[in-house]
Amino acid sequence: MIPNFGMGTFRLKGPTLTELITEAVQMGYQQIDTAQAYENEADVGKALAQTQSDDVFVTTKVWHENLKHQHVLDSLKTSSDKLQRDCIDLALIHWPSPNDEVPLEETLDALTEAKERGLIKHFGVSNFTIDLLERATQHVGSENIMTNQVEVHPFMQNRKVTESCQQKGVKVTAYLPLAKGEVMSNSTLQKIAHEHNATAAQVAIAWELHKGYVSIPSTTKVSHLRSNFAAQKLQLTDQDMADIEAIDQGERMIDPSFAPDWD
Template identity: 75%
Template structure:
């Protein structure tokens, strides 16, 4: 359903991003991840429009100041217009509503309606804890939650949540897979990379995909864009997977003041 490898666009904007999107589509990327809060949907849309991108899966995320029922529908229509898409492939609740200001159930109902109206094809959540996922499942059923997008990289493996997702049949989308470039400097990843004639970044991405996660690395560099894409061909050994598992330090990078109480 969701292509397991894509391009993230966090902190990217303007003509540079538009060119990167075009390059990504030409390279073979089948999944582009954006969000209303990134303020770059129009730049993504331009890049998609000037590419042969009909089969590219596009994900966006609804920001928490638009969680009321009609706000969700209106904002997704605006997102679709900016992305130059008649129908958005997937929309996520970007963060849980701070202090439960807007009940999750209202936002989920709006996403269900957006799907019924053909505005989106799938919906899911992002940055949800196990308790929040269970609450969402009680309201709409696990079969309707396409993914939980959470921070996962070798130094923050988020095992409780990823295992809960697996138990509930919800796909994990791993953001910040390269830990803001930190993977490049790690001696374990560098050693495994040498054995596979690969880069440490490719090893980190291959690890996520072998775990069954959807991974969405972002970069401003076209060479890295192409290099990341080749991670799909890297096959890690069982020992490699164990060595990377040992790197977990629960080292969370994204932790804003409105974040939920993490598992």
């Protein structure tokens, strides 16, 4: 089972990331989320090796240039070596193949083979629309798609996709939970934070966890790492949840040229 809270590593690399992960593991973080495209798997692996953290759940993602069958297998072997893990806990399709250049079914078959060969324990998807998720679950069964990692934060609650995931029994992993820092200046989140003697960032994370999502905030500061971790203990009221639901603006922040047709 994927831990409900973890550390994201997007845009982090080098000694700074290695030190942050070391601190995170010592604090009790149970999941580290990385990706081939982040170019930091080796830094993650170095930290995990230093901390001898065999029980930390490691998630990586296969880049969209590696979605052909053999490329999936080869790239996961490379990721495994960089992460210094014999078996990666979870591998995701980072983005669906642009214009379906590589059929989704081919990639899913490759991930199934990777699992059978012991390269990975589980697999899932990321940035999948309702239609793509339906296609994936039709091919391998919803029980074999551990999660769909999508952008979710108070300003982009992605309700249709998250509801589809939950109906299928596919866990939602919410990336960019702090909306690139925008949550800190929102008056609603600040008000709720004040009432709980917390921060707006903690409120945003607690909201995701209360929704049953996996939250993977990233940070460059140890103090924020500790604060994010403490958000797991924050108990929001039903009114808090309703107030946060009301600030949804459909504000998508990650939308590269190769993204799928979201609608």
